[in-house]
Amino acid sequence: MAGSAICRALQRAGYSQQLTATRQELDLLNPAAVQRWFAEQRPTVVVLAAAKVGGIQANNSYPADFLLENLKIQTHVIETAWRFGVRRLLFLGSSCIYPKFAEQPIREEALLTGALEPTNEWYAIAKITGIKLCAALRKQHGFDAISLMPTNLYGPGDNYHPTNSHVLPALIRRFHEAAQANAPSVTCWGSGTPLREFLHVDDLGEACVYAFEHWQPGPEELQFLNVGTGVDLTIRELAEAVAAATGFRGEIHWDASKPDGTPKKQLDVSRLAALGWRARIRLAEGLASTVADFAARGSERL
Numbered sequence: 001m002a003g004s005a006i007c008r009a010l011q012r013a014g015y016s017q018q019l020t021a022t023r024q025e026l027d028l029l030n031p032a033a034v035q036r037w038f039a040e041q042r043p044t045v046v047v048l049a050a051a052k053v054g055g056i057q058a059n060n061s062y063p064a065d066f067l068l069e070n071l072k073i074q075t076h077v078i079e080t081a082w083r084f085g086v087r088r089l090l091f092l093g094s095s096c097i098y099p100k101f102a103e104q105p106i107r108e109e110a111l112l113t114g115a116l117e118p119t120n121e122w123y124a125i126a127k128i129t130g131i132k133l134c135a136a137l138r139k140q141h142g143f144d145a146i147s148l149m150p151t152n153l154y155g156p157g158d159n160y161h162p163t164n165s166h167v168l169p170a171l172i173r174r175f176h177e178a179a180q181a182n183a184p185s186v187t188c189w190g191s192g193t194p195l196r197e198f199l200h201v202d203d204l205g206e207a208c209v210y211a212f213e214h215w216q217p218g219p220e221e222l223q224f225l226n227v228g229t230g231v232d233l234t235i236r237e238l239a240e241a242v243a244a245a246t247g248f249r250g251e252i253h254w255d256a257s258k259p260d261g262t263p264k265k266q267l268d269v270s271r272l273a274a275l276g277w278r279a280r281i282r283l284a285e286g287l288a289s290t291v292a293d294f295a296a297r298g299s300e301r302l
Contacts, residue, residue, distance in 0.1 A: 001157040001201050002092060002150075003049040009205030013213075019043050029069060034076040038084045046081045046089045047208060048074065048130075053159070055166045056119045056189070056261055063122040070126035078133050082143045090208060091134050091147040093127040093224065095197075095267055096120045105230065105268040108149070108222050117262040135223050148204075148211060151228035151267050155201035155286065156293040167235065168198060171242040172294050179248040186243070186250060189258035192236030197228050197266050200286035203279040210277040228267040229279045235260075241283070245291045 007018055019041045027033050028050055052069040059066055074091070081089050098106045099114030111131075116124045134145035158169040165173070171188070178186045207227045217223050233241075239252055269278075 001155060001159070002153060002204060003047075004157050005155065005201040005205035006047055006049060006208050007205075008202065009209045013209045015209075028073045028076055031072075031076045031080075034080050038080050042084070043081075044087045045212070046077070046086050048077050048081075048089065048091045050077070051092070051127075053123070053166070054161075055170060056259055057163050058165075059120045059123055060259075067122040067126050070123065071129060074126065074130040074133065078130065078137070078145065082137050082141065082145075087144065088212065089134070089143070089145040090212060091130050091145065092208075093131055093147050093149045094123070095149055095151045095226070095228070095265055096124045096262075097128050097131065097149060098265070100262050104264050105266040106226070107268045108224060108226060108271065111224075119259055119261050131224050138223060139219075145223070146211065146215065146217065147224035148208065148227050149224055149267070150204050150207075151197040151199050151226075151265070153201050153204060154198055155290055157201070158290070158294075160294065167196065168238065168242070168290075169294075171239055172246065172291055175239075175242050175246040175248045176291065176294060178250060179246045183248075184250045185253055186239075186248065187253045187255055188235070188239050189255055190235065190260040191256050192234060192239065192254045194235050194260045194262065195232040195264040195266065196235060196238065197230070197232040198238075198283055198286075199228050199279060200281035200290075203227075203229075203281050207272065207277055207279075210275070211272075214275050214277075222271075225272050226267040226269050227272060227279075228269050229283075230267065230269045230273075231283075232264070232266040233283075241287060242291075245287050 010018060026037050050073055052066055098110050100117040101114060102110040131147045134147050137143035138145050154168040159165045160169045160173040174186055
C-alpha cells in the first residue's frame with residue numbers, strides 16, 4: 001500500500017525512472033538476493049517501505065516473525081544501499097515506536113523515553129532499530145539516510161485480512177460484509193475509547209517526496225520526522241464512520257474482553273509543517289474512496 005502510493009507521488013512529481021520489485025521478484029529476507037538486485041539495478045535513491053505489518057492480533061500471535069523479518073528486511077536493504085553508494089535513503093518507521101504513555105501529542109524527542117505498548121512492541125523494536133541504523137550510518141559514514149514516522153495509514157491497496165489487518169481495513173471489511181448480508185449487528189474489539197489518528201496513504205506518498213526535496217537535517221538534528229494529520233478520533237467514532245460509509249444500518253457492539261492497545265496516539269507534526277508540508281485528505285473523503293476501492297476490487301482484496 002505505502003510503496004504504491006509513494007510510486008504514484010514520485011510519478012506525479014516527474015520522477016519517471018523508478019525501479020521496483022515484487023516480493024516474487026526480490027526476497028528482501030535473502031541478503032544475497034538483495035545484493036544481487038542492487039548490483040544489477042544500481043539505484044541512486046532508495047525508499048524502504050517494505051515491512052511485515054499487522055494489527056494487535058497478528059502482533060500478539062507472531063512476535064518472533066514480526067521482530068526477525070523486519071530486522072532482516074531493514075538490515076539487508078539499508079546496509080546494502082550504503083555499501084553500493086546510494087545517494088539518499090528514506091526509511092519508513094511507524095508511530096508505534098513511541099512509549100505507550102508518551103505525552104500527547106507525541107514529539108519526536110519522546111523516542112526511548114518510556115515503555116512500549118506490549119501488543120506491538122516486537123514491531124516497534126524492529127522499527128526503532130531501523131531508525132538507529134540509519135542514524136548510525138549517517139554519523140559514522142556520512143550516509144544520507146533519513147526516516148519518516150507515519151501514523152496509522154489507510155487507502156487503496158490495504159490489507160483486509162480478517163484477523164491480521166490493521167484496525168481501519170478490518171472495520172471496512174467487517175462492516176461491508178455485514179451490510180451486504182443485512183446483518184443485525186457487528187461486534188468490534190475493545191471498549192471503543194482509544195484515540196487514533198489516520199493518514200491517507202496518498203498523503204504519505206506526497207510527504208515522502210517533499211521530505212526528499214526539502215529536508216536536509218544537520219549533523220546535530222533529529223534524522224526522523226512524524227507524518228500525520230495532527231487530528232485523532234475514538235475507535236468508536238471511527239467504527240460509526242465506517243458503518244455509515246459502507247451502508248451498514250445495524251447495531252455496533254463492543255467486546256471489552258479484547259485488548260484496546262495504547263489509549264491515545266496522536267503525533268505532533270509541527271516539524272514537518274514548519275518545512276511547509278501538511279496532509280490534505282480529510283478522513284471523510286479518504287474513507288469514502290477507500291470503501292469504494294474495497295468494494296470494486298472484489299475477491300482480489302482478500
